[in-house]
Amino acid sequence: MQAVKIPREKTVELHETAVPEPGKGWVRIKMKASALCRSDLFRYHGEKVFDDTGDESYITPGHEPCGIVDKLGENVTKVKKGDRVAVYLALGCGVCEHCLSGNTVLCSSFRCIGFALDGAHADYMVVPQECCLPLPDGMDYITGALSTDVGGTLYTACKRIGVNANKTVAIFGVGPMGMGGVLMAKAFGASVIVSDINEERLALAQKLGADYVVNSVETDTVQEIKRITGGKGADASIVCSGANAAYNGALDCTKKGGSVACIAETHNVTIDPSRQLINKRLNVMGCWYFNICDWEELTHFIMTRKIPLNKISTKTYRLEQAEEAFYRFDSGMEQKVVFVWD
Numbered sequence: 001m002q003a004v005k006i007p008r009e010k011t012v013e014l015h016e017t018a019v020p021e022p023g024k025g026w027v028r029i030k031m032k033a034s035a036l037c038r039s040d041l042f043r044y045h046g047e048k049v050f051d052d053t054g055d056e057s058y059i060t061p062g063h064e065p066c067g068i069v070d071k072l073g074e075n076v077t078k079v080k081k082g083d084r085v086a087v088y089l090a091l092g093c094g095v096c097e098h099c100l101s102g103n104t105v106l107c108s109s110f111r112c113i114g115f116a117l118d119g120a121h122a123d124y125m126v127v128p129q130e131c132c133l134p135l136p137d138g139m140d141y142i143t144g145a146l147s148t149d150v151g152g153t154l155y156t157a158c159k160r161i162g163v164n165a166n167k168t169v170a171i172f173g174v175g176p177m178g179m180g181g182v183l184m185a186k187a188f189g190a191s192v193i194v195s196d197i198n199e200e201r202l203a204l205a206q207k208l209g210a211d212y213v214v215n216s217v218e219t220d221t222v223q224e225i226k227r228i229t230g231g232k233g234a235d236a237s238i239v240c241s242g243a244n245a246a247y248n249g250a251l252d253c254t255k256k257g258g259s260v261a262c263i264a265e266t267h268n269v270t271i272d273p274s275r276q277l278i279n280k281r282l283n284v285m286g287c288w289y290f291n292i293c294d295w296e297e298l299t300h301f302i303m304t305r306k307i308p309l310n311k312i313s314t315k316t317y318r319l320e321q322a323e324e325a326f327y328r329f330d331s332g333m334e335q336k337v338v339f340v341w342d
Helices: 038-044 141-160 176-187 199-207 221-228 244-253 273-278 292-304 319-331
Strands: 002-008 011-016 026-035 065-072 084-087 124-128 132-134 168-172 191-196 212-215 234-239 254-262 283-286 315-317 337-340
Touching: 002 319, 011 319, 026 141, 038 319, 065 124, 065 141, 084 141, 132 292, 141 176, 141 234, 141 254, 141 292, 141 337, 168 176, 168 221, 168 244, 176 191, 176 199, 176 234, 191 199, 191 221, 199 212, 212 221, 221 244, 234 244, 244 254, 244 273, 315 319, 319 337
Parallel strands: 168 191, 168 234, 191 212, 234 254, 254 283, 315 337
Antiparallel strands: 002 011, 026 065, 026 124, 026 337, 065 084, 084 132
């Protein structure tokens, strides 16, 4: 089979490898869609996402997958051959409080598909049966793949900050995660304001339902959000850009007692806790992925609200076009890239 490898910085190679065999309790999945994520680009640029994964050069990336169960290992009882599934990216110990509550990403033994073990940018992948998420009838494979990281993270963030029809939500950064935020917040009924520096992304955000778009190069975003909200500020904000300006803008534009969901990864933000957090009594929370127990609820929400997550994908590629796909995604020429198979 073919599998993508990133042996060194800005180098994407397609390798011929053996088709993996599922071990006890594991299944093999024939891939149908696998989305490229911003996290994949850390590896593309020679950086690590997780400190304890060791040498990643031989690991196949890809942690937003969807496909068909192709083969069962011993003692598999929760899925069957032919099932259409998305894949939960986290493996844990299975017995700690976080695993038992469905928040495997918080497990101290957490391992991530596509970083610690082979991921989905390949013709086949193997995962524990517990990671298989049943795909609803009528949901296409691209939507299924995007329902995991993008859909699941933004759905959870919207729930945690109490998004509803009475709220105005500001979203900073409308890359793929931010676009997911637009779709989810609108589906919850909120009025949505987005801020970005890219006019094409702002246009797509407006097409997907954003009520207001603000180019932060041309306009003072915080002042514009306060103008739109009659001086009150946004009820809640979602940070989907790791830029210092995005984090500070979200904290500054959110009203007193409001909520801020932090999604974008960053290590270099400087804030003023007293002025921006404490004295405003803001509720600030980290939002990373989703609880596996919420999958049925999440996909029901996507299907019944007819949320067009697949419209975030501006380009699909075959696996043999992986080098071009990484390059165009990294350069910003494409919004969300998805590998597809027949």
